Amino acid sequence: MKKGSGSDPFAESEPASEPEPDTNENEGEDEDETDSETEGTHRDEPGKRDAETNSNARPDEDEDAETESAELETTFDETASTDDSKATASGQQSSEREASVESEQNSSETETGAQTQSRSQNAIVDEPPQAGAADGGVPWVYVRDNVKQDREMVQFYLRDYMVDAEDEFVDAVSDELGTDVSKTDVREAAYEAAMYNVEDVVERLEAWGFESRD
Amino acid sequence: MLTYTTYSEAGGVGKTTVGAALLEAHAAHGLDVLAIDMDQQNGSLTYLLDVDAPRDDSQADNIVRHLIDRPKGSLEDLVFETEHGFDLLPSHNMLENLEDLLNRAQRMADDLGEGDEFDPYDRLRQVLMDAGIPQEYDVIVIDPPATAGPHLYNAVSATRSLVIPVEPTGKGMQSVIGLEELVDGLEERLEAEIGVLSAVPNGVGRTTDQERYLEEVRERGYPAPVALRERSSLFEGCWDQQCTPAHYVETHRSRTRDHEMETLEKIDQLAGRIEEVGGL
Ligand SMILES: Nc1ncnc2c1ncn2[C@@H]1O[C@H](COP(=O)(O)OP(=O)(O)O)[C@@H](O)[C@H]1O
Ligand SMILES: [Mg+2]
Numbered sequence: 001m002k003k004g005s006g007s008d009p010f011a012e013s014e015p016a017s018e019p020e021p022d023t024n025e026n027e028g029e030d031e032d033e034t035d036s037e038t039e040g041t042h043r044d045e046p047g048k049r050d051a052e053t054n055s056n057a058r059p060d061e062d063e064d065a066e067t068e069s070a071e072l073e074t075t076f077d078e079t080a081s082t083d084d085s086k087a088t089a090s091g092q093q094s095s096e097r098e099a100s101v102e103s104e105q106n107s108s109e110t111e112t113g114a115q116t117q118s119r120s121q122n123a124i125v126d127e128p129p130q131a132g133a134a135d136g137g138v139p140w141v142y143v144r145d146n147v148k149q150d151r152e153m154v155q156f157y158l159r160d161y162m163v164d165a166e167d168e169f170v171d172a173v174s175d176e177l178g179t180d181v182s183k184t185d186v187r188e189a190a191y192e193a194a195m196y197n198v199e200d201v202v203e204r205l206e207a208w209g210f211e212s213r214d
Numbered sequence: 215m216l217t218y219t220t221y222s223e224a225g226g227v228g229k230t231t232v233g234a235a236l237l238e239a240h241a242a243h244g245l246d247v248l249a250i251d252m253d254q255q256n257g258s259l260t261y262l263l264d265v266d267a268p269r270d271d272s273q274a275d276n277i278v279r280h281l282i283d284r285p286k287g288s289l290e291d292l293v294f295e296t297e298h299g300f301d302l303l304p305s306h307n308m309l310e311n312l313e314d315l316l317n318r319a320q321r322m323a324d325d326l327g328e329g330d331e332f333d334p335y336d337r338l339r340q341v342l343m344d345a346g347i348p349q350e351y352d353v354i355v356i357d358p359p360a361t362a363g364p365h366l367y368n369a370v371s372a373t374r375s376l377v378i379p380v381e382p383t384g385k386g387m388q389s390v391i392g393l394e395e396l397v398d399g400l401e402e403r404l405e406a407e408i409g410v411l412s413a414v415p416n417g418v419g420r421t422t423d424q425e426r427y428l429e430e431v432r433e434r435g436y437p438a439p440v441a442l443r444e445r446s447s448l449f450e451g452c453w454d455q456q457c458t459p460a461h462y463v464e465t466h467r468s469r470t471r472d473h474e475m476e477t478l479e480k481i482d483q484l485a486g487r488i489e490e491v492g493g494l
Contacts, residue, residue, distance in 0.1 A: 003409065003410050003436055005218075005374075005375045005411055005491055005492045006376075006407050006409035009339050010339070010343055174447055174471075179443075180445055180473070
């Protein structure tokens, strides 16, 4: 075998002169706008992006995040508001009722945690057990063999509008991050982020119709 | 002229996806390009390129009828123009029975005393040549199914060069080691010299080191100009929208994404390199 091209399969069919293709003059080149386009859409300097992701700024307080994920927010908000009414209007199933009792308790408990907002003291979730990019250690994503390693499967029940938004969410995150990231990673990160934003979570639950007991 | 089959021992490594991306890039380089879909399965190139060919009408003329020497029209009439600047000879459900049909054709040829001229693994090359197809194109790329058999043998015999997407895992790398033997086997069977134009580590994840895979492949002497990263959003988007990657980014992305542009540039580079190695 050859490393390179093999023999010419049509050698016999083109005895003397193969008609020279006249399209061979790189007509395509000016169509190739990829370079210039890439330069046109500059992303933020890495430093700035870091600051954004590290701060717990809510999207609507953060102009940059708003423009960056405008697409996502509109689709998401629309479906959210229409589905809100549906959810509260239609009778909830008993399993959902059980869950609602639970989350009511949780939300009243955690409200105080969120109010203090000092996550070092009152963090609901611990630091991830694996070394992070900031430590000297090798970050988890570099040592794990696959996306499911060290993870437990938990079932999540989502309404359609959330399921529909997920792919776009993963896209938006991948895009901001500059590399594709799996839905599994995004889900965990999103859930972790939410644990630092109890207020946000509470707001949504209230919008769905959960009311405080007092 | 440049002819190659996208080949990999396993399925799902990206033959069709990478093939479509390369076809688009060759066409963008101003070349006259023909794709031939030899995969009978539904997730084939014909589907990806959204070509609406009558794949389940066995009365209609199709590539298999030509391969078994029972054509109903000229081969050129079976060629579709895609929206992506290149042509496609589409797949057909009759490909599912290619092996049986070729055997039967062989028997009929034997009965007629023409058995020696009928080579069931060299039919595609013969048919293309008879139709004058090689004179009309600069590049012919064939997308075969993953399983070894008459589809693959016909594809390789008609192109004699391979572009090999490689899964960037231990298993994928094992298959690179076994490649030499495998190609030797094909050469013996087809009695032709077969070349490897490029190996392409495809789907390299964030967690894996693409340089390492490129090195490993190059150490074995295979041209490997680029590794393609894991880009599920881009490539799944292509399958969803049924189009090629540059077309997808242009048409279905509201704004460009740097990491996707980088992948498109790599594909362009790979296509250029393959053209060079192939002597264009
Ligand atoms: N670089 C990549 N990153 C992410 N997904 C990919 C990549 N290359 C291919 N895929 C996906 O892998 C799947 C299988 O690809 P396909 O081209 O059909 O493989 P094959 O033709 O070898 O069977 C497709 O869903 C495709 O979107
Ligand atoms: Mg395929």
